[in-house]
Amino acid sequence: MKRILVTGGAGYIGSHVVKHLAKRGYEVLTFDNLSTGHKWAVKYSNLFVADLNNKEAIKKCIVDFRPNAVIHFAASIEVNESVLNPIKYYINNISNTINLLEVMKEEGVNKFLFSSTAAVYGNPLKVPIDEDSPLNPINPYGNSKKMIELILKDISQANSDFCYVSLRYFNVAGADKDGELGQVYENSIHLITRALKVIKGSIDKLQIYGTDYDTADGTCIRDYIHVDDLADAHLIALDYLLDGKENNIFNCGYGHGYSVKEVIETVKKVTALPLKVEETGRRAGDPAILIADNRKIKKVLGWLPKYNNLDYIIQTAWDWEKGLKN
Template identity: 60%
Template sequence: MGKRILVTGGAGYIGSHVVKVLGERGYEVLVYDNLSTGHEWAVLYGRLVRGDLGDRETLRKTFEEFRPDAVMHFAALIVVPESVREPLRYYRNNVVNTLNLLEVMREFGVDKFIFSSSAAVYGVPERVPVPETAPLNPINPYGETKAAVERILRDLSGSGADFRYISLRYFNVAGADPEGRVGFAYPDPTHLIIRAVKTAKGEFSKLEIYGTDYPTPDGTCIRDYIHVVDLAEAHIVALEYLLEGGRSEVFNCGYGHGYSVREVVETVKRVTGRDFRVVEAPRRPGDPPILVADARRIRERLGWQPRYDDLEFIVKTAWEWELKGRG
């Protein structure tokens, strides 16, 4: 390939899986990460520059030396309850720092951008499965920051500037590299599958289920879980599309069907062979009963073909990674 790709947040969970695939496909990679939640060992290919997106001087120097053909942007704060407590921190990190990045890109003539967005931009959707055409109606500061950046990208792309982007709206990302080289490595996860396997491992004394009275078959929320490697592959097909001259687009990344919280818990118990304490807790504000992607667009337009649409396999890879002890 020979193309140079700058990956912000490439030492984190999703970014590190994308960097692995980029390296395996022959791309030249530079990871720009402040390592606030990422890890140096997770960068399997390319070079790591430890830097913050708020540091324009280091960012400019990195662009000047590396001269990327495209940028993939994963660096963001992502914990919803924290965003409610500290909205200014989230807006500065997720929006202002993205503006810094976009301005430096423009200064150095880099016009291709892959953005790590979220299903949180939809809030509580009126239609399920949720299409990309659904209104952006986030219900927390984290979702607001992702929606704000999407609007900036839309306006920049439509301004006459030579700039094209793909925004990928993730649903619930889980699992780990089947080869066991990278995986989730944050000490206090909020995502259900990761929390559940850590509880099975004994790191937590119990697993809480937030709400059991939703209008779903078993009363618990239903979510669309996507394996992190399939998500990484979605980034590669999006990148190839832009490099080949594709126009700006927005795509959902999910499988188009979901599992309830109780189904996930039972699957984790079955796969791990371990029972653990499960406690019913009150609903969390703003949790939609069902959040499932309409992901036909990325399959039809980019030819994305997921390989790991299997909850047991997702849990199995997450569990195997936990047993390695780096998570």
């Protein structure tokens, strides 16, 4: 049985991936400091509570568990916060990842699956965005993820045994179809989650950040991918890694997008409830359009998404949200 260490496995995406791994028969260990993750979300693995700023803790974890591969989710992920507090992002997302990579090297663990982001592209020169598009992030969050991708490339060139895959996520949304897992952030910045919280009464109103973008209705357009499809992409990428294939980078998205206003209308349709909205100015660090060219992941990994439907994405998120206290 292959052993997989998942950093950040108590978080939103990580917990879904851990479930998929366990269902596939992998032995999984979650490494998480629980700063934004939740102990209750670790349903399908043991939990090692520690921070990636502690190399001794990382070493103990890896020496005791002896993973065949590491899937690395642990990071700070809020674009706007990264603009306001860049040092936090460079410490958490770069320095702490280097700690992990150093211990992996010391202990001979050479398979690394990295949680990257479409934010590495910044304002794209063309849409949809393929993996060879220029990397021009426009916020510290995107910069931090770009830097790790460069570090992984350099490590692989220095050490031929080291192999990595980076998955560049577009906008992840929705919840576990079985209702076991979903988004729980104290101050969620995700559009769909915030819209649902407004409908539920947990938030007073939904703000639209910018209505003057160069899009059909003036609002930002994003490529929304269901979290279960993203989890499946991780399992296929892991198989690819464990089979000893070459280093690679793949976009994870559906290849089409929805504007903020289109998402709002769909939320109102799915829930059949009114939604209080306020239009306000642009938010720092937000590109106008981010849509994935997903041909590569389909061709190389054979990824076939199952939940490419905005109504379904919102319905699973709504089913989950209704069960939360706040």
